[in-house]
Amino acid sequence: MLRKLVLGLSVVLATGAITAAAEARHTRHHHRHHHQQRGDQLILISETDVDLALDRYTIDVRQAKGAYKGIRIKNAMGKLFDVRHVQIVYSDGSVWNEDRQIDMYWGERSRPINQTYDSKFIDQIVIEQVPGYGRGRLQIIGIQDREGRQMDRSGRGGSVRYDDRRGSASSGDISVRPTVPVATPTKPGQATSGGDVLFGAQYVGFLTDRDVIRVGNEVGKFAKIRLRVLDNDIHINEMKVVYANGESDTLAVNADIPKNSRTNWIDLRGDRFIKEIQLVYRSRPSFNGQARIEVFGQYAPGWLGPNGEGRKYNQGWVLLGAQTAGFIGFDKDIIPVGSNEGGFRRIRVTVRDRAITLNEVKVVYTDGEEEIVPVRTRVDAGGTYGPIDLRGKRRQSIDHIEAKYRSRFFDSSAKGKGSAIVEIWGQHF
Structure with a gap:
């Protein structure tokens, strides 16, 4: 009898242990995937060639x-990425810092970093690593759900004022948001990687400055502009836009904009060519020194696209994007073409300021089809490679264009000592 009781108790305990283990496995699995939802996808949002000798770089x-909803990082090429710190800078001004060792050999990727329930726009990723040797390629992979895929930076709407530690920043008739305190690398007059056009950038002193930023008809028609202020607060006495027909609009008077912030988009009166932007302003006296102010434009609706008005100008060629070429190694730049609906018949590469060596152009269509154009040729400053006739599915729009190039170190015709500006243009059917 005692033997039967002991055997029965052993069975009960074993069953309980098995159940507890199963529940523990389920709990660990649930905890590990508590943010994972049906419909979440991993999206490649950046691929960057990296000098492994650096201890810190920003993407x-x-x-x-x-x-x-979060990111992963992946070693796409290189012996070893020995990462010690990852910082995610969001467009709303918030920052996530992740301090942990992430060792990735070629092909390996990290666990999710700051995986959350809510989707947020990401501006920059800052990587700190143990310096090594050689070069590698790092991928930033985003975790995105259906809602995140449908969100648009330009359509977040709302007039949101920026509050810093000193309290609410009175901005006159201009509403502002926080921005990453890093100067925009795009040259004035060129489109940024996000599609906005940088009209110009100026440094403002303590005394009242008056600047005129010239735009010109060849850039395009614009419906909105905005400002970006870095390094110090500024006070705008007046901001005026002068159109090509001589009319003008005064967009701001006696407006204060805090440092490291950007204004919301300011609507212009109609869609038209801008001749120039006139600014009268000063920075706030402090030990921070001068302020940097950047002025951007957003293309007018209907300017881009297969039936856009832009086809009537520049022989139907539309500027898709512009980047700065490096001197060492081939840069791989990705030019998003999401705002240009419809198919393109051909593309071309135009170079400014310094000659480049163009190595490859890859066209990636929205259906995933790729078209690679091997080049390996020199393109002089002021010159153009192309046009390149596209052979892909012509009714499919282009998702993005990848180009590999580098500035020519020795170039007697170069304008200044800087790198080349590489522009990608497209022509619709």
Whole structure:
């Protein structure tokens, strides 16, 4: 009898242990995937060639489409990435810092970093690593759900004022948002990777400055502009837009904009060519020194696209994007073409300021089809490679264009000592 009782108790305990283990496995699985929802996808939002001898570098991902619930990083090429710190800078000004060792050999990727329930727009990823040797390629992979895929940076709407530690920043008739305190690398007059056009950038002193930023008809028609202010607060006495027909609009009077912030888009009166932007302003006296102010434009609706008005100008060629070429190694730049609906018949590469060596052009269509154009040729400053006739599915629009190139170190015709500006243009059917 005692033997039967002991055997029965052993069975009960074993069954309980098995159940507890199963529940523990389920709990660990649920905890590990508590953010994972049906419909979440992993999206490649950046691929960057990296000098492994660096201990810190910043990756700008503002061109990424949609918002994200977290990221992973992946070693796409290189002996070893010995990462010690990852910082995610969001467009709303918040920052996530992840301090943990992430060792990734070629092909390996990290666990999710700051995976959340809510989707947010990401501006930059800052990587700190143990310096090594050689070069590698790092991928930033975003975790995105259906809602995040449908979100648009330009359509977040709302007039949101920026509050810093000193309290609410009175901005006159201009509403502002926080921004990453890093100067925009795009040259004035060129489109950024996100599609906005940088009209110009100026440094403002303590005394009242008056600047005129010239735009010109060849750039396009614009419906909105906005400002970005870095390094110090500024006070705008007046901001005026002068159109090509001589009419003008005064957009701001006696407006204060805090440092490291950007205004919301300011609507212009109609869609028209801008001759120039006139600014009268000063920075706030402090030990921070001068302020940097950047002025951007947003293309008018109907300017881009297969039936857009832009086809009537520049022989139907539309500027898709512009980047700065490096001197060492081939840069791989990704030019998003999401705002240009419809198919393109051909593309071309135009170079400014310094000659480049163009190595490859890859066209990626929205259906995933790729078309690779091997080049390996020199393109002089002021010159153009192309046009390149596209052979892909012509009724499919282009998702993005990848180009590999580098500035020519020795170039007697170069304008200044800087790198080349590489522009990608497209021509519709």
